[in-house]
Amino acid sequence: MVEVIRRLYARRLRAGLVDATLPRHVAMVMDGNRRWARQMGFDDPSVGHRYGAAHLHEVAGWCAELGIRQITLFVASVDNVRKRGSAEVAHLMRLVEEVIAEPLRRPGSPWRLHVAGRTDVLPDSTRHALKLAEDGTRDRAGGFDLTVAIGYDGRTEIADAVRRLLHREAEAGATLTDVADRITADAIGAHLYTGGRPAPDLVIRTSGERRMSGFLLWQAVHSELYFCDVYWPGFREVDFLRALRTYATRTHAVRPSPR
Structure with a gap:
């Protein structure tokens, strides 16, 4: 029953976004x-990384369905790689290779x-593994x-x-x-890791x-920020749609009135 109610609520949220302004680029922490x-009772908390990595593909699917063509995902910081225990880092890197990079290379994925x-x-x-996935997806059509x-x-x-x-x-x-x-801001921006790609309209953490x-x-610097209380592997479609609804409300509120 709970799942049925959730699906109905998601349908209602989607219907409310039909004529709304949606972000073109969503970034997520x-x-x-x-x-x-x-929280789920696993003895090994690093199990959460596997569920989180797999969930990435589901969330990307929600974006594709809504026509959101740009996503940026924060997977690991420099400190995550350098300062956490070697066993945890090795586990996380294997997940990046097997659960993120490899599936993105497969036929049927629309993502570059x-x-x-x-x-x-x-x-x-x-x-x-990441280089192979970048090279293997570079020429995909669809944007x-x-x-x-x-x-x-x-x-x-x-x-x-x-420096560059x-x-x-x-x-x-x-x-x-x-x-x-x-020197200008544009000149520096062109040399960022993300140089040439648009800034995010919405950042979700x-x-x-x-x-x-x-x-x-x-x-x-000009993005709308949305903070969600649920943990990433438990981030549901309704949570995502609520974030989009909030974004649409904010952008509508700041839009200049017609003259």
Whole structure:
């Protein structure tokens, strides 16, 4: 009965979004995997990572059905890779390879994969699996783009972007004074890990945490933020639709009235 009521509620939410303004690009912080596993009674909280990785594909499907063609997902920060226990990191990286990268390469998936982050901090096998998935999906038609932020930190991204810009200018023979005189936000933005792709319209974070944790610090400056109390593996379609409803309400409220 509960499931029937939930499906009816989801249908009602979808109907309310028919004429609404939907985000073109949704970014998500997939937080709360370990806490969800504890909540569900698993002895090993790292089991939550497997459920969370698999859930990524379901959420991507909801986006595709609604015509949301750009998704960015925060999978692991630099600190997640460098500072957590070696066994947990190895488990997480295997999931990235087997549950994220490999399924995206299969025929039938509409998504082109992009990777954002310091891939040099990843194990060789994970870096290789992601590269194969990027190369294997690059020429897919349809215009659906999924960016995985892994080995990611927003401050490091900005520093790396400035460094790349300076190197490019130096190779062209520019002096530091020349660069300082003409440097712009657009010039830095073009050298971000996500350079060339649109900024997110909506950022969703699960687990009840109310902070960005270094995610898309540059790109999300004008994004709507939505914080959801459920943990990522338990993030339901109705939770996603509520986030879209809130986004539509906010964007409608700030839209200039016609003259």
